[in-house]
Amino acid sequence: QKEVEQNSGPLSVPEGAIASLNCTYSDRGSQSFFWYRQYSGKSPELIMFIYSNGDKEDGRFTAQLNKASQYVSLLIRDSQPSDSATYLCAVGLNSGGYQKVTFGTGTKLQVIP
């Protein structure tokens, strides 16, 4: 079982729709959860992080965390063609004073105009 699992996609949504990206993780001790966006040929860019159960909203983005189900999701409202990218889920676990972060392989999102 992979430590952080994501559906590779592509996930195709029409412009203006809600895109829902999902991620599961295996280590119940995980404490921090991140979503990165990576455009083709570019480096990952942090867009959201969440530490507590529930929802966290930032503009059009909402991160959702359910530790009991070991599940993290990212909702993108009013999706735009510029949101087309690969979204990486990352999970952090404190290990000897160091936050070990494990990345999923990413979900490719395509927003269709």
Added chain:
Amino acid sequence: DAGITQSPRYKITETGRQVTLMCHQTWSHSYMFWYRQDLGHGLRLIYYSAAADITDKGEVPDGYVVSRSKTENFPLTLESATRSQTSVYFCASAPETGGGYTFGSGTRLTVV
């Protein structure tokens, strides 16, 4: 310029040669990391550093060497490059207080 910079952006080298990838950050972040990104594997940690002169292995350290004599620099050396080390390499940094990583723009390395 403020931020995290990697050099070179692209590198082609021959099997068996030594090559060093550079990473420089201007935030005085405590933590620095080297990842490689390959199709199907995602981002895999090679080495990380918690501070100057403190480094430790990640998931895939074999064939790589790192050093961190100054907080701002974290070079990655491939001692004897192999074709399996063809990849995109990302350097990242993070403050001691936690939070997400900031990545450099990456180095695309091809070993022929």
